[in-house]
Amino acid sequence: MKVEAWIFGMATLFFVIVSPAYWLIAGDWTGTSALVMTTLLMAMVTLYLGFHAAKMEPRPEDRNDAEIADGAGELGFFPPYSWWPLWCGAALAVIVYGVALGAWWLMIIGFGLGALTLSGWVFEYYRGEHAH
Template sequence: MRAEAWMFGATTAFFLLVSPAYWFITYDWTGTSALTMTTLLAAMVTLYLGFHAARMDPRPEDLKDAEIADGAGELGFFPPYSWWPLWCALTLGTIVYAVALGAWWLVIIGGALGAIALSGWIFEYYRGEHAH
């Protein structure tokens, strides 16, 4: 995680230099506030990564003499394809479109179909081909 901490540290330094320069060039409060908050966010991530990098065992990516085989092993669970996010997005789009039109009867239909799609997405690993 040291490499990531250094990358975010460089980003923090960049935004620390750009924020006052932006203010002196444009005198724009909105952009300066956004750049200042971006600087603080990058600093927060830098401190978090640096704090945890100092307290954990180095990963194979952090060692200069590591071999490719050192990073072998279980990488985690990667879900297979799923159609449920498509149905959830379509029902949400239907609900938003119905609100824009003022068709409240369509909001109710979209909400009911959305509840079915969301429950299908939540429970897709409990039944069928990909059940655990």
């Protein structure tokens, strides 16, 4: 995690330099405020990664004396295919279409479909083919 903290630290330093330069060159409030918020968000991630890197033991990719075999093993759980994101997106499209038309009844239908599809996506691994 130390490498990631250094990468985000360098990006934070870049935005610290670029933000006032952008204000002096362009004088634009919108872009300057976006760059300042980007700087603060990058600093937040840098601090988070730095604190956790100091507390945890080094991973194999963080050690200079590590062997390739040290990184062997299970890397985590990766979900298989899922149709639920498609249906969640379709429900959101119905909601947005209802807003665009000003049809409150279509928005209600979209929210109902959205609740159904979102709960299906959340509880996907509790039943069916991919149940744990």
